Amino acid sequence: MVRIINKALVIKNLVSIKSRLCPSTILVRYQSSDKPGEGVDVKRIRNFSIVAHVDHGKSTLADRLLEITGVIKPGAEHAQVLDQLQVERERGITVKAVTASLNYTYNNEEYLLNLIDTPGHVDFSNEVVRSVSACQGVILLVDANEGVQAQTVAVHTLAKKNNLVMIPTLNKVDLPRADPEKVKSQLNSLFKIEPHTVMSISAKKGWGVKDLLEAVIERIPPPSVNINGHFTAHIIDTWHDKYRGVLCLAYIHTGRVQVGQPVRWRSDTKQHTVKYLAMLRPSEEPIESAGAGQVVMVGCGPKGGGSVGDQLISVDVTDTKDLASIPPVKHMVYAGIFPADQSQHSLLSDAIRKLALNDSAVSVRADSSPALGQGWRVGFLGLLHLDVFTQRLLQEYKAEAILTAPSVPYKIKVKGAKVIKQYKGEEVIITNPLFMPEPHHVEEYYEPLVIGTIVTPVEYIGSVTTLCIDRRGIPLPSNAVDDRMTLLQFILPLSEVVIDFHDTLKSITSGFASFDYQDHGFHPSSLARMDILVNGVLVDELSSIVHTSRLEYTARRLTEKLKEMIPRQMVQVAIQAVVGGKVFARETLKAYRKDVTAKLYGGDITRRKKLLKQQAEGKKKMRSVANIKIPRNTFIDVLKR
Ligand code: GDP
Ligand code: MG
Secondary structure, eight states, rough: OOOHHHHHHHHHHHTTGHHHHHHHHOOOOOOOTOTOOOOTOGEEEEEEHHHHHHTTSHHHHHHHHHHHSSOTTTTSSSSTOOOOHHHHHHHHHHOOOOOEEEEEEETEEEEEEEEEEEEOOOHHHHHHHHHHHOOOEEEEETTTTTTOOHHHHHHHHHHHHHTTTTEEEEEEEOOOOOOOHHHHHHHHHHHHHOOOGGGETTTTTTBBBBHHHHHHHHHOOOOBSSSSOOOOOEEEEEEEEEETTTEEEEEEEEEETTTTTTEETTTTOOOOOOOOOEEEEEEEOOOEEEEEEEEEEEETTTTTOOTOOOEETTTTOOOOOOOOOOOOOOOOEEEEESSSSSSHHHHHHHHHHHHHOOTTTTTEEEEEEEEEEEEEEEEEEEEEEHHHHHHHHHHHHHHOOOOOOOOOEEEEEEETTTSSSTOSSSEEESSSSGGGGOGGGEEEEEEEEEEEEEEEEEGGGHHHHHHHHTTTOOEEEEEESSSSSEEEEEEEEHHHHTTHHHHHHHHHHOOOOEEEEEEEEEEOOOOOEEEEEETEEEEEEGOOOGGGGHHHHHHHHHHHHHHHHSSSOOEEEEEEETTEEEEEEEEEEOOOOOOOOOOOOOOOHEEEHHHHHHHHHHHHHHETTTTTEEEEHHHHHHOOO
């Protein structure tokens, strides 16, 4: 009986899974006698994740799994229930991995299934990496209509590397153009997957989903953990709750944990007490205790702390063994974030701190700029990540921020390291072009490279190759996916792919090619810092680091673009691109006086005032350099080709 009431409450709560993301949590209270999942035998736990290329149906499949296990009503009006963030709903993409603990009875035994829905876009791959650290298996989902795509290759590699059991599954078999046999042969030729092991489903219609769930139970092994022994767990996600402080998603490796138990963080000696313990279904369901193999929410109160990658352990643990191997995040782009005006500094600071807790892939460091005041230099996994981060700042914390032009990190070897005091080490990572030392201090420049994987129809091989070579790419051996599709790989400079490579690739292949990349480390390169002067004054935010073979091209592109983007002003504006004192390109913007009230003939004074007010508002969004007003969005848009 209690279970049914629980479900009703859970359904009601689903709308507020946001409780993980905003503090308006409605707690569901249980009688202590009936807590499904608590004290479950490890042999009947399965931890798995759904991985796939973007849009191949991960979140839709998660919906069906929630329905089969009774968490939501079939035919519920909300689709992709696990995509709870406003950005996810608006953009139709998953940016956060979400966990749901499900109960399922199979062969008269009750199983606890921990499902993690993951994002597909390369900018959020860190979410996938963290998620699989708590999994023994994955459902590798492939759209039967589109076949293997670039991210299918990437997630397959990741699953392989983590020794996870894979359940290859074709989705969207309901579509008339679906060709399951062909996709099976792609899987076979690329990954040596036997066609008879491939499942076929339609996540939308629910076809084959039950069989898939049972395959999860049969094929994926239970976690190999030790229920005896002292409690140890590693943290795979954190988020902030207004009243309860930091809440963590933990994967328990050994022993049991109880509310009230004394614990500590591996990184710290201070003792804490477990205050909150819950299963996520996906809304919170408080429990009293949990055991090894489970993925649960823990919190140690407002001062309890917690961060991704750290370990929560019983105070009795004395060894210093590392539990999980969550690889450190490699940031692909850095940008400055500044408050619109300094009075909002503390609001923005608080928002960034809380959001960074929920998005462990960002790195935040204090930064300051003569023009924009106190702010932060923030590292991201890509431009979409940057975009989503600033959108979340605005939507979830009402904090508006100004961004400076994003830049990839570079490495330099400093000549005679002692000469420049601020560089203590010999090799320095430069995340802000402004801090690139003068050439005579640099012994060697290094730039980050990636290995780009592109899956494209054969007819576009020529134009894709031209694009990659144009972006300074070096081709690697290619691979036929089938008679129609090819997998191409290139070593590419990160700076050439990060801004608009994906868009360009999509447009030259009519949207048919897909792209993914992996870090390939720093390699020696020939670089220079290009500065932009507006009427002779340096615009900090527009400095960039450019490959020396590209100086003229970039200089011309930047100045022409800026000429288009900067509105005409009362005075003439000279825009120059300069490297080491030498001018590479120059554009001039003619003077012009914009009289916004010119169109009004006589008439109402209030109308005139309103127009002038609108103009004043617009000016606030401008950054003023040498009395020249530059619209804020210029700093990012100018980099796009
Ligand atoms: P994700 O990016 O992998 O999470 O993909 P989503 O679950 O958001 O699904 C992407 C799109 O594919 C949505 O419009 C779904 O409605 C659609 N979709 C998912 N599964 C199926 C299916 O089995 N059949 C059909 N026809 N469409 C599907
Ligand atoms: Mg999704």
